[in-house]
Amino acid sequence: MATLLPRSRTALAPGAVHVPDWLPPESRRALVEACRDWARGPVPMRRARLPRGGVMSVDSLCLGRHWLPYRYSRTADDVNGAPVLPLPAWLADLGRRAIAAAYDDEEAAARYEPDVALVNHYGPGATMGMHQDKEERASAPVVSLSIGDTCVFRLGNTDTRGRPWQDVELESGDLLVFGGPSRFAYHGVPKVRPGTGDPGDGLARGRLNLTLRVTGLPG
Ligand SMILES: O=C(O)CCC(=O)C(=O)O
Numbered sequence: 001m002a003t004l005l006p007r008s009r010t011a012l013a014p015g016a017v018h019v020p021d022w023l024p025p026e027s028r029r030a031l032v033e034a035c036r037d038w039a040r041g042p043v044p045m046r047r048a049r050l051p052r053g054g055v056m057s058v059d060s061l062c063l064g065r066h067w068l069p070y071r072y073s074r075t076a077d078d079v080n081g082a083p084v085l086p087l088p089a090w091l092a093d094l095g096r097r098a099i100a101a102a103y104d105d106e107e108a109a110a111r112y113e114p115d116v117a118l119v120n121h122y123g124p125g126a127t128m129g130m131h132q133d134k135e136e137r138a139s140a141p142v143v144s145l146s147i148g149d150t151c152v153f154r155l156g157n158t159d160t161r162g163r164p165w166q167d168v169e170l171e172s173g174d175l176l177v178f179g180g181p182s183r184f185a186y187h188g189v190p191k192v193r194p195g196t197g198d199p200g201d202g203l204a205r206g207r208l209n210l211t212l213r214v215t216g217l218p219g
């Protein structure tokens with residue numbers, strides 16, 4: 001989206017860094033294409049069912065390991081039981097470059113070995129409630145990439161899903177890393193702004209989010 005003021009790298013909280021416009025247009029297009037390929041299977045995108053009967057409004061798929069509320073599995077136990085696709089080496093590399101960019105720390109980047117990616121697509125009306133990413137058994141940072149429509153991302157605190165929180169607009173190409181003291185902060189996506197994405201990204205509509213994580217689970 002065209003902005004009047006240039007947006008700059010911002011530390012939102014200790015360990016939480018927003019890097020606007022980090023992904024160049026060709027990388028956005030390549031990621032959109034890759035997501036399309038992954039969605040062809042063996043595990044299609046799905047809306048996860050929550051234990052109390054609700055259904056998430058985002059469509060999601062996983063690489064490396066399958067996430068379902070609230071655990072990881074090698075196979076897509078709540079979809080079709082198929083093994084999930086591996087996390088491609090190029091995507092883990094992108095994660096390392098993201099850590100280097102956010103923290104300006106080449107050593108932290110070299111150590112970063114994500115083993116899962118979660119891909120979410122926000123179609124019309126989709127949101128994500130406040131939650132912690134806590135099925136992982138490691139405290140390495142989460143790398144989050146946004147493509148398509150702009151959203152309001154809400155970064156809360158580590159104690160409760162309520163205030164204090166801060167809202168930040170994530171636009172197409174933005175990188176957000178949350179690690180260190182912010183790794184287990186509550187967060188969510190209360191709003192996506194329809195029609196704000198760049199058609200050049202190759203996404204017909206909605207918002208795509210990829211998160212890379214280190215599960216710390218035995219291989
Ligand atoms: O869409 C986003 O920016 C956040 C996604 C998220 O929090 C998650 O997949 O756990």
Ligand SMILES: [Fe+2]
Pocket residue numbers: 131132133187
């Ligand atoms: Fe999350």
